[in-house]
Amino acid sequence: MSEQHWVFGIHAVEALLQRQPNRIEELWLQQGRNDQRMQAIQDHAEQLGIRCKTVNRDELDKQVEGNHQGVLAQTKPAQTLRERDLKELLDGLDHPPLLLILDGVTDPHNLGACLRTADAAGVDAVIAPKDNSAPLNATVRKVACGAAEVMPFIQVTNLARTMKDIQERGIWISGTAGEAEQSVYEANLTGPIALVMGAEGKGMRRLTRENCDYLIKLPMAGSVSSLNVSVATGICLFEAVRQRG
Numbered sequence: 301m302s303e304q305h306w307v308f309g310i311h312a313v314e315a316l317l318q319r320q321p322n323r324i325e326e327l328w329l330q331q332g333r334n335d336q337r338m339q340a341i342q343d344h345a346e347q348l349g350i351r352c353k354t355v356n357r358d359e360l361d362k363q364v365e366g367n368h369q370g371v372l373a374q375t376k377p378a379q380t381l382r383e384r385d386l387k388e389l390l391d392g393l394d395h396p397p398l399l400l401i402l403d404g405v406t407d408p409h410n411l412g413a414c415l416r417t418a419d420a421a422g423v424d425a426v427i428a429p430k431d432n433s434a435p436l437n438a439t440v441r442k443v444a445c446g447a448a449e450v451m452p453f454i455q456v457t458n459l460a461r462t463m464k465d466i467q468e469r470g471i472w473i474s475g476t477a478g479e480a481e482q483s484v485y486e487a488n489l490t491g492p493i494a495l496v497m498g499a500e501g502k503g504m505r506r507l508t509r510e511n512c513d514y515l516i517k518l519p520m521a522g523s524v525s526s527l528n529v530s531v532a533t534g535i536c537l538f539e540a541v542r543q544r545g
Contacts, residue, residue, distance in 0.1 A: 306438045307375055307449075308360075308368040310337060315446025316373055317344050323375045327352045330360055330370030341371060364438050378436060381454040383462060389425055389452055390469060396492040397471055398540060400426045403459065403508045404499030405529055408434040412443025413530030414497070419447035421537035427462065427494075430455040432505075463511040466494055475504055475512030476536060478526065487516045489540035497533050500526065 307316050316324060327345050329338065331354050342352050360368050390397060400423045405411050411434040418426050433455060434440060441448040456462040463473055474487060475496040489495075496512060498504035509515070518532055526532070 305375055305377060306364050307373040307441050308364050308366065308371065308438055309442040309445070310341070310369045310371060311445035312441045312449065313341060313371050313373050314344075315449040316375070317341065317348065317350075319449045321348045321350065323378070324348075324350050324373050325376065326350070326374045328360060328363075328372040328374065329354050331356050333370040338370060366439055366442050368442075381452055383454070383456050383465075385452070386425060386427065386454045386456070386462070387465075389454075393424060396490075396544075397424050397469075397494070398422060398492075398537075398544070399424060399466070399471065399494035400533065400537065401459070401463070401473070401494055401496040401508075402426060402428045402433065402529075403496060403504050404429075404432050404502060405497070406432070406434050406499065408437055408439040409443050410434070410500070410528070410530050411436075412440040412448065414533050415440065415444040415451050415453065416447040417530060417534045417537060419444075419451045421534075421541050423451070423537065425452040425454055427454050427456060427459075429459040430457055432459075460507050460511050463494075463508070467511075467513070472514075473512045475509055475515050476517065476532065477503055477509065477515045478517055478520075480515035480517040482514065482516050483519050484516045484536050484539050485519075487514070489543045493540065495533075495536055495540065497529055497536070500529050 329352055345352050360372055363372055400418050436453055471492040471494050473494045
């Protein structure tokens with residue numbers, strides 16, 4: 301079983317039980333973990349007819365890297381979302397879209413944190429290039445604390461083309477770059493927008509930058525030149541939340 305077929309961690313497994321229980325083939329629970337939260341997970345699974353297996357911690361440790369918190373869900377592969385799914389999602393919205401585009405975020409911990417923040421901020425979908433992004437693996441799901449099970453994560457073949465399609469729908473694309481003249485606090489983030497976050501260090505790729513309608517920056521008062529991409533994403537998204545609220 302490949303890593304992508306495991307979901308682990310209490311938050312992630314709880315979200316999977318609530319949202320996509322049909323994907324779970326079996327739950328593995330750590331022997332000796334009899335606390336209330338673990339019992340609630342087992343009870344929920346058994347109510348849904350999902351088989352639960354009690355194993356020792358060493359067995360859990362062999363299957364995944366990271367803090368599994370005593371629970372693994374052996375699952376069917378998640379359905380991969382593509383361009384057509386984005387079109388259907390946007391067609392079905394009854395409010396101005398708020399999208400997050402991640403260009404070159406290849407670290408699974410950063411992707412998981414971005415998905416968690418996007419879910420908290422009410423983002424409608426997270427978009428990333430298929431060949432320049434971390435895969436939606438077990439580490440991402442663990443870090444996302446359940447957000448990966450509910451946030452549409454759409455991987456596209458050609459990010460520049462997808463950005464143009466988004467713009468044709470009247471969605472403004474705002475890219476983050478250190479050399480931008482306008483700060484995130486000066487920008488108008490109230491309408492239909494897509495926020496582009498680039499990889500740490502490198503930032504957005506040239507073609508991605510060229511396809512943005514305008515650029516914004518985070519004002520940096522200290523000696524460091526940039527923030528972790530998930531931290532910067534949170535700041536920008538919640539400024540949009542503040543303005544749109």
